[in-house]
Amino acid sequence: MPDQRTDLRSTIAAQIRIGGPISIATYMGLCLTHPHKGYYRKADPLGVAGDFVTAPEISQMFGELIGVWAVNLWAQMGGPERFSLLELGPGRGTLMADLLLVAGRTPGFSAALDLRLHDASEVLKAEQHRRLARHAPKWIEDFDELPDQPVIVIANEFFDALPIRQFVRADGRWHERCVGLKDGGLAFGLSPTPMPETAFPESVRTARDGELYELGLAAIETMSRLASAIAPRGGAVLAIDYGYPATGTGETLQAVARHAFADPLAAPGDADLSAHVDFEALGAAARNAGLDVPAIVTQGEFLDAMGIHERAEVLSSANPEDAEAIASSLNRLTAADQMGSLFKVFAAVSPGLRPPGFGA
Numbered sequence: 209m210p211d212q213r214t215d216l217r218s219t220i221a222a223q224i225r226i227g228g229p230i231s232i233a234t235y236m237g238l239c240l241t242h243p244h245k246g247y248y249r250k251a252d253p254l255g256v257a258g259d260f261v262t263a264p265e266i267s268q269m270f271g272e273l274i275g276v277w278a279v280n281l282w283a284q285m286g287g288p289e290r291f292s293l294l295e296l297g298p299g300r301g302t303l304m305a306d307l308l309l310v311a312g313r314t315p316g317f318s319a320a321l322d323l324r325l326h327d328a329s330e331v332l333k334a335e336q337h338r339r340l341a342r343h344a345p346k347w348i349e350d351f352d353e354l355p356d357q358p359v360i361v362i363a364n365e366f367f368d369a370l371p372i373r374q375f376v377r378a379d380g381r382w383h384e385r386c387v388g389l390k391d392g393g394l395a396f397g398l399s400p401t402p403m404p405e406t407a408f409p410e411s412v413r414t415a416r417d418g419e420l421y422e423l424g425l426a427a428i429e430t431m432s433r434l435a436s437a438i439a440p441r442g443g444a445v446l447a448i449d450y451g452y453p454a455t456g457t458g459e460t461l462q463a464v465a466r467h468a469f470a471d472p473l474a475a476p477g478d479a480d481l482s483a484h485v486d487f488e489a490l491g492a493a494a495r496n497a498g499l500d501v502p503a504i505v506t507q508g509e510f511l512d513a514m515g516i517h518e519r520a521e522v523l524s525s526a527n528p529e530d531a532e533a534i535a536s537s538l539n540r541l542t543a544a545d546q547m548g549s550l551f552k553v554f555a556a557v558s559p560g561l562r563p564p565g566f567g568a
């Protein structure tokens with residue numbers, strides 16, 4: 209029996225032999241969420257022993273401050289007696305556990321809470337269950353399963369895991385970049401058929417030959433459905449990701465394995481694939497559904513405004529022996545040369561709500 213881990217390559221090669229080259233989105237979807245051999249289906253990718261470390265795994269302060277954010281919005285909505293708190297891609301449940309520890313100190317919050325989680329990984333769902341069982345979470349597949357009550361949504365490093373398509377400008381037209389077969393191996397190539405120009409946003413229509421445009425339809429579609437679920441119920445969504453403020457050109461697809469960059473075609477299903485999020489496109493999707501969208505801020509700006517420095521001081525005085533570690537995680541989360549500038553924070557809220565952390 210071949211190891212299932214190495215087998216996804218032959219599955220993909222067979223699919224290409226039968227049906228022809230596949231889009232980057234199809235390739236990413238197979239690599240990440242193929243039912244048996246997808247990256248997120250097989251194992252826990254997070255942490256020092258895994259492939260990458262996320263903000264909530266670096267410090268409890270991250271989830272705690274998002275807890276402050278959630279309580280603030282719940283209070284702005286008048287402290288509803290029932291509301292849904294939904295996390296997309298909760299990973300190990302660390303962010304939510306830290307969030308609930310802080311939010312639980314606000315009278316009425318825990319009693320009003322319906323915890324909902326959405327995740328593609330059975331391995332991580334089991335871990336989420338272990339961490340959060342006390343709060344009786346329910347897992348949902350789609351947003352129309354949300355009860356008819358206000359909803360607050362949190363997503364850290366979720367949208368960047370959703371498939372993107374890539375188009376390359378050649379001879380003055382956009383051609384889709386695909387994964388095909390060359391000399392028996394997986395290889396990138398361009399579709400010979402140009403795309404209709406009107407399918408592309410104005411901001412990339414003047415691109416020069418050789419430029420690459422990424423279209424994150426799965427993220428746009430997800431935000432659109434999410435915002436349509438939030439709008440009639442009232443509520444807000446907070447999303448933190450690698451990303452850019454305005455639609456434009458440039459390649460951001462990346463593969464990471466064992467804390468190092470890898471070739472996206474080298475080990476399908478064994479490396480994490482992600483792409484930076486087009487926050488202008490997500491904002492448009494949320495606004496179309498009737499939500500307000502403030503300008504995105506950097507993770508550093510957001511955590512700063514939410515009081516991470518004050519929180520770090522409190523933690524350090526309570527645990528002087530940990531002061532160095534706390535200072536070091538503070539730096540990793542907020543410094544411009546660490547996660548502070550690369551990661552952006554996006555919010556979309558029901559009209560009238562003012563999400564904290566987004567400036568005046």
Ligand code: SAH
Nearest residue numbers: 248262297298299327328329364365366369
């Ligand atoms: N938010 C966590 C985990 C980030 S990793 C943290 O910050 O630590 C990405 C998470 O999104 C994982 O939990 C993964 O299982 C989930 N995920 C990835 N693609 C998904 C998809 N298409 N549908 C649902 N969940 C997905």
